[in-house]
Amino acid sequence: MTSSPDTAKKPAAKRFDGERILLGLAAPVLAVLLSVVICAALLATSGKDPFHAFDVMFTYGTKSDAQVLTLNRATTYYLAGVAVAFGFRMNLFNIGAEGQYKLAALFAAFIGAQVDLPSFIQIPLLLIVAMLVGGIWAGIAGVLKVTRGVSEVISTIMLNAIATAVVGLLLVPGVFAPKSSGTSNSIQTDPISASSHFFALDTQGGSLWGFIVVAALVGVVFQLVLTRTRFGFDLRATGRSESAAHASGVNVKRMVLTSMVVSGALAGLIGLPDLLQNSYYYGQNFQPGLGFLGIAIALLGRNSPIGIAFSALLFAFLDVTAVQLPFAGYPQEIVTVMQGVIVICVVVAYELVRRFGLKRQQQKVGAELAAQAAAAAKKEVSA
């Protein structure tokens, strides 16, 4: 019992860590590179010079107004990624962020237009309304899963469709939209009161949304809750092995419900940067698809707050700079193709890297222990 392996303990631990980081980076980098190659090949086969296209994107991307646009868009994407990632960490696939944020933004817009309180009350109120609506909507899927065993994938997809219908029901003149439709043909809520406007920073490249601070805060809290709290441990344990978590005393049903609600509440924030900083109203043209984009971003970012930040920036960069492509004679859709390819590649790459890493570590531990045993035997013989 005394032959504890004190020697070689420290360097081994370090080496494993360094390798883990390297392996962690390998997958997304490979995926992005591969998708660039595939898109280049696509452009080349359609008779266009791929390098010029990338050049156009990068040239525009280095301009300060493009950078501000990228950051603003990344703010929204980041929230979408984090909302989905929270569920993913527990193996809950919240496909319903789409419906959750739409409903949340609609209610926030409506209340923002009806109420006019001082900013320091008004803005938190709108944040809370959005999170509540998102959380409740996602909670429906949570309750269904816990009580009836309905897969959250199915129920959230269906709830997306229902959310669209509910928005359609509410966003009519006399309900959430003003009675007199005025000059515009599109139906939309009244503009939110001025006190609801979120602060923005004026930069060379235009106004940078202050909501980026909220997004960063969400990321920090997300990380702290996951790694430093009992709740976070329970959540990660459930995500890694539901049966082990159950045996260890985690109330799995309650965890499912809680995570679903939290994921929905975070999803409720997705629409707010645009609502409070840009459009100021909710209309039929409110940006769709963010919830689904969040799934891709969370996957690429490996459900970690920092990873999601990078992937949100990448997706925002691609979207912003893609606008320049048509001017140079390229189809803008190539960027969508690139995003899609990235996601497919990254899913495959992560799984490959995960298996490789696990196997490699097992072999290393085996080798290291064998070496230790051999050393111990030698000592025994010489003694």
Place this chain on the structure above:
Amino acid sequence: MALQRNDAPPDHQEIAITASDPALSKGGTPSAGTATPAVELRGITKRFPGVVANHDINLTVQRGTVHALMGENGAGKSTLMKILYGMQKPDEGTIAINGEQVEFNTPGDAIVRGIGMVHQHFMLADNLTVWENVVLGGEKLHGIGATAKAKIKEISDQYGLGVRPDALVEDLGVADRQRVEILKVLYRGAKILILDEPTAVLVPQEVEALFGNLRELKAEGVTVIFISHKLHEVLSVADAISVIRRGTTVGDADPADVTARQLAEMMVGAELPSPESRESTVTDVEMLKVEGLRIAKADAEGIERVVLDDISLRIRKGEILGIAGVEGNGQAELVEAIMGMLPLDAGSVVLDGADLSGSLTRVRREAGIGYIPEDRHKHGLLLEAPLWENRILGHVTEAPNSKGVLLDPAAARKDTQRIVEEFDVRTPGIDVTAASLSGGNQQKLIIGREMSHDPKLLIAAHPTRGVDVGAQAQIWEQIRGAQREGLAVLLISADLDELIGLSDTIRVIYRGRLVADADPATVTAEDLGTAMTGAAAGHIESPPEAVAEAHAIAIEGTEAEAAEAAEAETAEAETAGAETAEAEAETAEGDQPTDTADGNAQAGE
């Protein structure tokens, strides 16, 4: 003696292992057969990351025989059969089928060579008929119509399987489904049949019927490889036996002249826990009281089945209560009921005076229940998490793992380091994933974790399953050490020698009921085995000479004084209940294990 084992350095065990190596020479061709063997495996080695699952295995199976492959759980039987069935490729070694050297890349290759496998868990579509299930995937053989059906009928009649092609699989019982599985592989032209623990799911009568089928198959020239770890089953049906221990063949045996005891020894090696008399640590203080436990749940067929029926038991401080039983008779449910993982239909669980019947698992753990789960990968560990996070698992609310709602990773890591050192977990560090440790070291980590929170009750379900011999002795010692400190232990084990060696009291569970009890000092594994099949009830005692013989074997080559103790016990047992024991032996007449035990005892004297 116990102290000695504790002090023995780990290398001591390694020496013991190498010492048993000469036994390898026993492996190989049992008799210089004139006919080409149906299956010949030579020097098969298969390594998995961190462990060697099979090491230099030699196996020869003669055509038209039932060849039993024996070994404990985790001994490497399944891996070997997966290699033979083409599901895994060996790292070294050769496979010869009917004298011809072959290489299998997929099960398809093996099927072409006439090898078929019936898995322990059936692979049938419930909502299809027998005929559809058999044809599924083999449409090219005889089509899907009348020809196929006729063929099924023909095979069924030829081998006496009694399968009705038009019956819906969901209407069939377990035994019938198994016959469908067998028919399925025969339909695909299998001449060599691998049955992976076929009796695990069957009741005794069904086992007999299955053996009848196997004899029929044998008569028709089919070769059967039969995986099992049940001694008397193997002795009653097999023509040849090969034993695997810790990944390597330790010997072949002829069922005609081998006893259950000898087989058991071959299976577990010389490392049987010695049921030496030790000072009793049992106190009068009641620690766990379970009263009238009842659980009914729906089984795979959707039929409500009572899995635990009116279970009442008590464990006192310093007492180890062993539960013996064939797997699937309610042990797992009993553990889960006490842990709060399964809702109770009736009954109560009281720990140290506190009623925990309605409490959540976490509350029960906090109240002082330590849990060594049966399936450590499923219930005991987060395989892809580092060791220190695994140390937190199950005790996240307790010091040193957390302060309030916040985790305390630094303290948890420090304590993990302590566990690694104190419990001799062989690992290069606490940041490696649990998956990279060997089974024994994973188990030691779990035990270290559970013992670190001053449990009042320890539930140990198969604590040494799939664990190497060195770790096994350490685990036994740790459980005994905990017992000396006043822990109440509920021990569930399929290894009867472990049960007898460790327990203070043994209860036998059969079909969800505690049907019998025994004093480990006065019972043999064979008689306990009989009770586990439901053939005996009440208080069981073995003939004293059989007990003495078992004890003598167990302590052979150890200490003389322990032998004296065993004799003293025997004398005691003789006065205690020789008559009842004889009566028991009468009732168990014709049962192989009892007979052999008796014969053994006589031979010994």
